[in-house]
Amino acid sequence: MPTSSRFVVAVHALVALAVSGDKPLRSEDLAHSASTSPVVIRGLLSRLSAAGLTRSQLGAGGGALLARPAEEIGLLEVYRAVEDTRLFTLHRTPPPPDCAVGGNIVGGLQPALTRAREAFEAELDHTTIAEIADEVARLGNFTVPLEW
Amino acid sequence: MPTSSRFVVAVHALVALAVSGDKPLRSEDLAHSASTSPVVIRGLLSRLSAAGLTRSQLGAGGGALLARPAEEIGLLEVYRAVEDTRLFTLHRTPPPPDCAVGGNIVGGLQPALTRAREAFEAELDHTTIAEIADEVARLGNFTVPLEW
DNA sequence: GGGGCGTGTAAGGGTGACGGTTACACGCCC
DNA sequence: GGGCGTGTAACCGTCACCCTTACACGCCCC
Numbered sequence: 276m277p278t279s280s281r282f283v284v285a286v287h288a289l290v291a292l293a294v295s296g297d298k299p300l301r302s303e304d305l306a307h308s309a310s311t312s313p314v315v316i317r318g319l320l321s322r323l324s325a326a327g328l329t330r331s332q333l334g335a336g337g338g339a340l341l342a343r344p345a346e347e348i349g350l351l352e353v354y355r356a357v358e359d360t361r362l363f364t365l366h367r368t369p370p371p372p373d374c375a376v377g378g379n380i381v382g383g384l385q386p387a388l389t390r391a392r393e394a395f396e397a398e399l400d401h402t403t404i405a406e407i408a409d410e411v412a413r414l415g416n417f418t419v420p421l422e423w
Numbered sequence: 424m425p426t427s428s429r430f431v432v433a434v435h436a437l438v439a440l441a442v443s444g445d446k447p448l449r450s451e452d453l454a455h456s457a458s459t460s461p462v463v464i465r466g467l468l469s470r471l472s473a474a475g476l477t478r479s480q481l482g483a484g485g486g487a488l489l490a491r492p493a494e495e496i497g498l499l500e501v502y503r504a505v506e507d508t509r510l511f512t513l514h515r516t517p518p519p520p521d522c523a524v525g526g527n528i529v530g531g532l533q534p535a536l537t538r539a540r541e542a543f544e545a546e547l548d549h550t551t552i553a554e555i556a557d558e559v560a561r562l563g564n565f566t567v568p569l570e571w
Numbered sequence: 572g573g574g575g576c577g578t579g580t581a582a583g584g585g586t587g588a589c590g591g592t593t594a595c596a597c598g599c600c601c
Numbered sequence: 602g603g604g605c606g607t608g609t610a611a612c613c614g615t616c617a618c619c620c621t622t623a624c625a626c627g628c629c630c631c
Contacts, residue, residue: 278426279589280512286532291524308525310516312591317608334599335605350535364428368458375563376439377456383558384434387498387550394546398539410531415523427618460620465579482628483576
């Protein structure tokens with residue numbers, strides 16, 4: 276399955292906003308930085324602002340800003356805000372309920388799948404946009420906020 | 424993205440084989456139990472046998488069998504055997520290296536993504552086909568091996 | 572030893588999500 | 602008020618997934 280690149284691009288955009296500080300960034304700027312199109316970025320920002328992670332300033336000199344300090348934005352929130360797909364996909368058509376295995380496999384398997392998903396999410400929740408931004412600044416040898 | 428249902432269907436097939444005991448099951452039987460087609464099942468069995476989890480008996484009365492005790496087959500092995508997609512998809516086209524963020528985001532983000540993937544895989548590795556089979560038998564109120 | 576059963580694999584088609592593009596209405600700052 | 606930038610809809614190309622059909626091969630049973 277092609278999983279979507281939305282999560283990584285959304286983190287990219289949020290890190291760019293964190294690095295930018297108080298200066299709003301246009302969707303065109305973010306699109307250039309992430310090698311995608313402004314419309315895709317605006318679609319992501321639409322979801323992120325609905326989740327309370329960003330806000331937008333209209334008009335000339337406008338653009339996107341973080342709605343909260345980068346230290347308070349965890350990767351799990353970002354993941355949930357932009358990713359539609361589930362970690363596991365069940366049978367395309369449900370198995371027959373009158374089958375000994377088919378009728379009980381979903382119920383029997385679900386707890387294990389849930390545990391794996393929760394372990395995944397808990398680990399994502401441990402990291403914040405600020406940590407990623409700091410690491411990017413360290414790798415790129417620059418300081419936050421960065422003047423473009 | 425539609426993620427693939429291969430993992431769940433593969434576990435379904437392996438649980439059916441575990442429940443069946445020594446009696447080989449045809450791809451047609453497994454397909455019926457999982458509400459899919461025999462060709463899809465054979466494609467999964469092909470991957471599972473390549474991974475050393477199942478083996479096949481040709482000819483009349485033939486079918487698929489577990490190559491190892493169900494207690495020794497972990498869900499992570501199954502996942503790796505049949506699933507092609509990655510948990511995270513990076514930018515469709517790589518970000519520009521000369522960008523302060525674009526040039527370092529992948530390197531800065533990778534460790535967090537790896538930790539999440541490893542937590543996910545470690546949790547999957549804790550569960551075996553035998554445990555799922557036991558739970559299915561409990562829910563279905565039957566005993567293993569089951570006569571069909 | 573031959574007939575038939577069952578596997579393994581390839582090819583083609585339908586479906587759905589994703590990402591890109593174009594287009595356009597609205598709101599806000601200069 | 603003019604222009605900048607956002608927000609959203611519509612359309613399209615692409616790709617993985619799953620299903621179906623088809624067929625060659627290997628093995629068991631009679």
